[in-house]
Amino acid sequence: MIRKLLLGLAGLAVVTGAVFASSHAAAPHKGAIKARQSVMQLRAHYLGQLGAMAKEETPYDAEAAANAAANLALVNTLDQSMMWPKGSDNASVENTRALPAIWTDGGIGAKANTFNAAVEAMKAAAGSDLAALRAAIGPLGKACGACHEDYRQSNR
């Protein structure tokens, strides 16, 4: 019984090992790409909450606004250096919209800095009042868009 189970487990290990190896070969950098796309999804989640308040689709709530802005800032503290490996651009691998220019034109750092500043400004403003949130959301949304314009493929 135990022996059968062990053999079964060994077989499973071989199978999962093979599946992992083949998916890895077919889709290099898959984990890193998923991770950075998840970072972006988090950003979209929090920006969406702030945007809904700015447009008064949901009532302004100082605590919720401050929370969303603080979380945007927290996301920025993640070390993303392993999420953007060379060779993980959309010309080299599938399932990413990251343009090769990210790794070649030297401009992404400036886009990231502008974005970080807009997030900090939102963090300072969001919990004050609706007017302050509104003043901060324009530059923030623009900072997302400016980076996408240059560094993200416009459609999949």
Ligand code: HEC
């Ligand atoms: C410094 C550049 C940069 C900034 C700033 C930036 N993004 Fe992105 N974003 C990208 C790139 C590059 C991709 C493509 C990533 C990929 O497909 O591997 C992306 C992808 C996305 C995606 C698609 C994720 C997926 O699941 O495929 C969403 C949603 C997104 N960004 C939202 C945002 C929002 C919202 C902001 C601002 C609050 C933002 N991004 C700020 C560069 C940026």
